[in-house]
Amino acid sequence: MIYMDAKRSEPLISLVVPVYNVRNYLKTCLQSIISQTYHNLEIILVDDGSNDGSSEICDEYAREDNRVRVIHLPHGGVSAARNAGLEAATGELLGFVDSDDFIDIDLYEYLYKLLLENDADISACTYLLEQEGRPSKIINNTGELYLFSRKEIMRALVKNDLVKNYLWAKLFKRNLFEGLLFPVGRVYEDVAVLYKVFDRSEKVALSCVAKYHYMIHKNESITRGGYDPVKEYHYFLSLYEQDRFIQKEENFGKESSVSVLKRGIHLINHTLLCPPSPAFEDIIEETMQKMHEYRHITVSQLGMSMSVKRYIMCRHFRFYRMLYRAYRAVFKRKMKLLID
Numbered sequence: 001m002i003y004m005d006a007k008r009s010e011p012l013i014s015l016v017v018p019v020y021n022v023r024n025y026l027k028t029c030l031q032s033i034i035s036q037t038y039h040n041l042e043i044i045l046v047d048d049g050s051n052d053g054s055s056e057i058c059d060e061y062a063r064e065d066n067r068v069r070v071i072h073l074p075h076g077g078v079s080a081a082r083n084a085g086l087e088a089a090t091g092e093l094l095g096f097v098d099s100d101d102f103i104d105i106d107l108y109e110y111l112y113k114l115l116l117e118n119d120a121d122i123s124a125c126t127y128l129l130e131q132e133g134r135p136s137k138i139i140n141n142t143g144e145l146y147l148f149s150r151k152e153i154m155r156a157l158v159k160n161d162l163v164k165n166y167l168w169a170k171l172f173k174r175n176l177f178e179g180l181l182f183p184v185g186r187v188y189e190d191v192a193v194l195y196k197v198f199d200r201s202e203k204v205a206l207s208c209v210a211k212y213h214y215m216i217h218k219n220e221s222i223t224r225g226g227y228d229p230v231k232e233y234h235y236f237l238s239l240y241e242q243d244r245f246i247q248k249e250e251n252f253g254k255e256s257s258v259s260v261l262k263r264g265i266h267l268i269n270h271t272l273l274c275p276p277s278p279a280f281e282d283i284i285e286e287t288m289q290k291m292h293e294y295r296h297i298t299v300s301q302l303g304m305s306m307s308v309k310r311y312i313m314c315r316h317f318r319f320y321r322m323l324y325r326a327y328r329a330v331f332k333r334k335m336k337l338l339i340d
Contacts, residue, residue, distance in 0.1 A: 010040040011092040013108055014174065016085030017099050018078045019058055020048040025100040025215060026057050032102040034065050038109040043068045044085045045099075049075030054099075079182035079189040082167075086177055094174040096167040101130075104211040111171035114205050118147060121201035124163075124170040127212040141210040148204040154246060157195055158256045162206070165191040169212035176200045187231050191238035195245060229271040233283045236260070236267050240290055254301050261294045261302060265309055272324055288314065 015033060019026065033043055045058040047070060055072060062068040071084050082096070093112070097103060104110075107125070114123035129137040140162075148156060148163075156163035167190040176197045182189040198204065243256045264287050271280050271287075291314070299307040312320045 013093040014042040014089035014091030018081035019099040021052045022100045023053045046081040048081040107211045118205040120203040120205040122204045126210045131216045142208045146206040153204045186234045188235040195242045
C-alpha cells in the first residue's frame with residue numbers, strides 16, 4: 001500500500017534523468033517533465049560530463065523550478081549517472097526518463113493512478129517511436145489492462161513481447177531498488193537490473209496506452225548508437241545473467257535459455273563481420289564459453305538451422321569463420337547487383 005502524508009495529496013515521485021550531450025533535445029524533454037499534471041515531483045538531472053551546453057541547460061531549469069536538482073559528474077556512462085540519481089532520490093516512488101525523449105504531460109498522473117487503483121508495485125504504459133521528419137509510430141495502443149503476479153511478470157519478461165526490459169514508461173515503488181546498482185561500464189544496464197526489480201514485486205499493472213515518446217535520432221545519444229560488438233556483448237551478457245537468475249528461482253522451461261543461445265550465435269556472426277581486433281576475439285571466446293553451458297538445449301528446442309550453426313561453430317570454429325565470411329561476401333555482392 002502507498003501511504004500519503006496528510007499534509008499533501010500526492011506522494012513524492014523522484015524522476016532520474018541522465019544527461020549527456022543532448023543539447024538539441026534536452027529542453028523538449030525537460031519541458032514535458034516540469035509540465036506534468038502530477039506536481040509533487042523531485043526531478044534529478046544527472047549531468048554525465050556534458051560538453052555541448054547540456055550542463056548549462058540543466059542549471060537553467062534548476063534556477064527556474066525548485067523541484068529540479070542537478071548533479072554534475074565527470075563522464076562515467078549512463079549506469080554511473082543512474083546510480084547517482086538513485087542514491088539522491090528521496091521519493092516514495094521512482095521513474096526514469098531518457099534526456100532525448102519526451103513524455104505526455106499526464107504520464108505520471110496516469111501511472112500513479114494505475115499503481116494506486118490496482119494496488120501494484122509497478123505500473124507501466126506503452127510508447128510511441130518518434131523520428132525527426134516522420135510521423136509517430138505507436139507501439140501497442142489497444143487500451144487493454146494487464147495485471148501480473150510476480151511469477152507472471154517474470155514469464156512475460158522472458159517472452160519479451162508484451163513486457164519489455166526498459167526502465168522508462170514505468171513507475172516503481174522505490175524500495176524495489178534497495179541494494180541494486182546499475183553495472184558501470186556496460187550498456188543495456190536496464191536489462192541487467194530490471195528482472196531483479198520485477199522479481200521483488202508482488203503485482204505489476206500494464207496499460208496499453210502510449211504516453212512515452214522514444215526518440216530515434218541520426219546522431220544517437222546516451223543509450224543508442226551504431227553497431228558495436230561490445231554493446232551487443234553487453235546485451236547478451238545481461239540476458240545470460242537474467243537467464244541464470246530465472247533458472248535458479250523458477251522452473252520456466254527452456255524458452256529463456258534458448259533465447260540466450262540464439263543471441264550468442266547472432267553475436268558471434270555479427271562480430272565475425274567486423275575488422276579483426278583482440279577485443280573482438282575476446283568477445284567471441286567469452287561468448288563461446290557461455291554457450292557451452294547450454295549443451296542441454298536440444299535440436300528440437302533450438303531449431304535445425306541454429307543447431308547446425310552451433311555444432312560447426314563449437315566443433316570447427318576456424319572453418320565456420322571462413323565459411324560464414326565467404327557466405328556474407330557472396331550475399332553482399334548479390335545484393336549490390338540487384339540494387340545496381
